[in-house]
Ligand code: SF4
Ligand code: SF4
């Protein structure tokens with residue numbers, strides 16, 4: 029495949045044609061904040077945390093779904109980007125009920141970690157305090173809609189790594205939510221294989237192993253990487 | 269002249285004040301630098317005038333909280349939202365999810381449905397303040413200068429912020445000094 033030359037934060041870089049700006053940056057050791065991206069599953073550009081500036085393009089572009097192009101000049105940090113990233117995060121916090129002090133993911137949450145890294149010490153928008161349920165009908169796992177950020181990582185692993193197609197998105201706007209099968213309790217799903225991949229993929233406290241209490245829900249993404257590597261490269265190597 | 273420091277306890281569990289007491293020997297340094305003019309730990313009935321800094325624990329839950337908060341804002345130079353209940357409204361605001369009738373339903377649940385003996389609602393005009401329809405973080409009501417999240421904020425973070433303020437630098441918590449939950 030043809031190589032493209034571009035620059036990221038002033039650093040000259042070559043990347044394979046078809047690679048995303050995020051992949052090119054990762055390879056060059058440049059860190060771009062992400063939330064809906066998960067190594068091994070395809071990208072959808074849902075969260076907008078990875079927005080970057082591209083010279084000559086007035087709007088900001090998501091690094092995870094923008095392909096590299098010849099001569100592209102990308103900027104991954106600026107006051108403008110910081111402002112928008114923090115705003116996006118604050119809106120995510122305001123939209124559902126994030127009570128960190130009583131959350132299974134407290135201390136191991138990607139949403140929290142990103143908030144800290146952007147200096148988010150409070151949320152400027154009024155909280156919506158919506159009413160959402162917790163589904164604990166599954167034998168092994170639970171789903172707390174109060175903590176969901178609609179990144180759809182769970183949906184993508186369920187369809188494209190497990191191949192079960194249990195998880196889906198239903199509704200629009202603030203009413204959007206994750207459903208199982210035909211919007212029925214998870215425990216009554218016929219298609220769920222109980223593999224737990226969605227739980228491993230979730231960045232927040234929305235999906236958890238039953239029985240986890242505050243701060244106990246830690247993920248092992250290595251399990252997902254193992255399966256993806258096995259499938260793509262026919263190599264059965266455990267992640268370290 | 270010593271800085272005039274106040275601390276106040278709204279809708280919170282007192283955990284943030286406990287964390288303040290965890291400052292241990294730094295409290296001894298602190299008494300040389302500040303005068304504590306109002307706090308749950310000192311005997312002062314009314315919030316005084318000309319306060320330099322007030323640490324505010326807790327969410328704004330009832331009419332009394334609201335009234336005192338406005339008075340504090342008028343009489344204080346710098347307000348610090350102290351702990352998650354003040355910063356995000358945290359656990360006290362979980363009743364907001366129950367919608368417009370939440371004040372009645374939580375009182376019913378706590379004092380009637382779950383009461384073992386003598387079920388009745390606490391009522392004493394002028395003594396028991398009515399609950400607000402919506403529990404709010406402090407900055408939703410008045411302007412707040414600084415935010416110190418954490419449930420509770422660790423003593424080290426309190427020390428960092430207070431030290432910055434007393435030495436006259438613009439306080440700013442960064443990286444690991446920010447923590448929710
Ligand atoms: S999901 Fe993360 S940010 Fe939300 S309440 Fe849980 S720990 Fe806090
Ligand atoms: S446990 Fe597996 S099959 Fe069931 S919903 Fe999650 S990813 Fe899909």
Ligand code: SF4
Nearest residue numbers: 176177179180182230
């Ligand atoms: S449940 Fe978790 S993985 Fe699924 S959309 Fe919500 S936050 Fe993302």
Ligand code: FES
Nearest residue numbers: 073075076078092
């Ligand atoms: S990581 Fe690119 S939009 Fe979410």
